[in-house]
Amino acid sequence: MTYDVIVIGLGGMGSAAAYRLAQRGKRVLGLEKFTAVHAQGSSHGGSRITRQAYFENPAYVPLLLRAHEMWDEIERDSGQRIFHRVGGVLVGAPDSGTITGSRASAEQFGLKHELLGAVQLRERFPTMRPTPDEVGLYEPGAGFVVPEQAVRAHLDLAARAGAELCFEEPVTHWEDGRVTTTRTTYEAEQIVVCPGPWAPELVADLDIPFEIERQVQYYFAPDVEGFRDHPVYIWDREGSQFYGFPEIDGAVKVAFHTGGQICTPETIDRTVHAHEVEAIAAATRPVLPGLAGRFLRGATCMYTNTADEHFVIARHPGHVGVTVACGFSGHGFKFVPVVGEILADLTIDGATRHPIALFDPARLRGGA
Numbered sequence: 001m002t003y004d005v006i007v008i009g010l011g012g013m014g015s016a017a018a019y020r021l022a023q024r025g026k027r028v029l030g031l032e033k034f035t036a037v038h039a040q041g042s043s044h045g046g047s048r049i050t051r052q053a054y055f056e057n058p059a060y061v062p063l064l065l066r067a068h069e070m071w072d073e074i075e076r077d078s079g080q081r082i083f084h085r086v087g088g089v090l091v092g093a094p095d096s097g098t099i100t101g102s103r104a105s106a107e108q109f110g111l112k113h114e115l116l117g118a119v120q121l122r123e124r125f126p127t128m129r130p131t132p133d134e135v136g137l138y139e140p141g142a143g144f145v146v147p148e149q150a151v152r153a154h155l156d157l158a159a160r161a162g163a164e165l166c167f168e169e170p171v172t173h174w175e176d177g178r179v180t181t182t183r184t185t186y187e188a189e190q191i192v193v194c195p196g197p198w199a200p201e202l203v204a205d206l207d208i209p210f211e212i213e214r215q216v217q218y219y220f221a222p223d224v225e226g227f228r229d230h231p232v233y234i235w236d237r238e239g240s241q242f243y244g245f246p247e248i249d250g251a252v253k254v255a256f257h258t259g260g261q262i263c264t265p266e267t268i269d270r271t272v273h274a275h276e277v278e279a280i281a282a283a284t285r286p287v288l289p290g291l292a293g294r295f296l297r298g299a300t301c302m303y304t305n306t307a308d309e310h311f312v313i314a315r316h317p318g319h320v321g322v323t324v325a326c327g328f329s330g331h332g333f334k335f336v337p338v339v340g341e342i343l344a345d346l347t348i349d350g351a352t353r354h355p356i357a358l359f360d361p362a363r364l365r366g367g368a
């Protein structure tokens with residue numbers, strides 16, 4: 001069977017790429033190792049923060065402006081509720097990279113935001129107990145997206161636009177123009193690889209040392225009121241961050257952003273241990289008392305980290321008809337729709353109007 005484009009991996013990025021390519025009239029085949037909307041990779045757990053005052057680098061902001069526009073479009077076209085604009089607050093020392101970086105992005109792009117001192121922060125958000133020297137950057141346009149709904153919506157829209165989507169059909173090998181799975185071999189002019197934490201296996205010849213990091217999403221029934229009508233937040237203390245969400249279906253989710261074990265999708269420990277639950281509860285206790293009331297459940301997830309924590313999105317330097325998107329380093333989900341658009345641009349036009357210089361794989365090749 002011959003296609004215009006084969007998309008390998010139908011998680012966050014691959015589902016969006018399949019949709020945008022099919023929407024632009026391409027004959028698309030999507031191949032996924034697991035079932036649709038599974039919990040084995042990086043795109044599950046009920047919530048993902050999205051925000052635009054990006055402390056990681058202002059170069060991401062134009063992409064986030066487009067992504068927020070696109071989430072609205074996808075909700076409309078799919079009839080799924082994906083984006084909850086509950087607001088977001090970043091808390092940290094005024095000179096922390098989290099605060100200075102997000103302020104710089106907000107100011108450069110004229111994004112709506114407010115800088116709140118500790119007293120104002122506590123008045124506005126009574127669940128929070130910042131120390132007197134902590135500040136908060138509040139962004140009213142921030143919030144969270146539901147990854148399962150987002151992937152589902154993209155898969156539905158892709159299928160509606162004519163894409164053929166195959167699940168439980170792992171790719172065992174790909175080369176220019178040809179993809180082999182456990183079932184058969186397919187041919188296509190172009191290939192798009194969206195491997196998530198399977199990047200070390202599926203794009204080994206990029207020669208990039210990806211680090212796969214295990215992270216746990218913890219869900220608690222809080223002991224206190226006030227988490228239902230609540231912004232998303234990231235709390236930065238001495239460079240270590242944890243973040244969380246409002247109460248959804250009786251559960252608040254919190255997680256650490258740093259310090260996870262290095263693993264592979266084969267070796268990851270999927271058990272959430274009591275000492276880990278105690279560690280996250282202890283981190284939240286002084287600043288969000290009552291949040292970690294009763295532990296309900298935990299779910300592991302994987303980050304695919306690059307050395308500088310910036311993404312890899314490019315035409316594959318070693319192949320003619322191959323485009324890759326990986327290395328999202330634990331902050332990629334909010335970009336899913338715009339990454340789909342960029343991948344369609346790169347595949348069809350060979351270039352994109354979006355600024356993606358930061359994501360060039362050449363910067364990472366052969367790194368130790």
Ligand SMILES: Cc1cc2nc3c(=O)[nH]c(=O)nc-3n(C[C@H](O)[C@H](O)[C@H](O)COP(=O)(O)OP(=O)(O)OC[C@H]3O[C@@H](n4cnc5c(N)ncnc54)[C@H](O)[C@@H]3O)c2cc1C
Pocket residue numbers: 008009010011012013014031032033034040041042043044045047048049050169170171172194195196197198202215216217255300301302303325326327328329330331332333334335
């Ligand atoms: C705990 C946690 C919290 C996060 N929080 C946030 C957040 O708040 N905000 C944010 O923006 N981002 C967040 N992220 C990051 C974000 O979720 C990821 O960057 C994003 O989901 C990555 O999408 P992906 O498509 O690269 O990977 P995935 O969604 O994992 O997709 C890769 C797909 O490829 C498939 N695949 C692999 N091998 C094969 C094969 N051989 N054949 C066929 N298919 C294959 C996999 O099964 C999978 O479906 C978080 C991640 C985690 C783990």
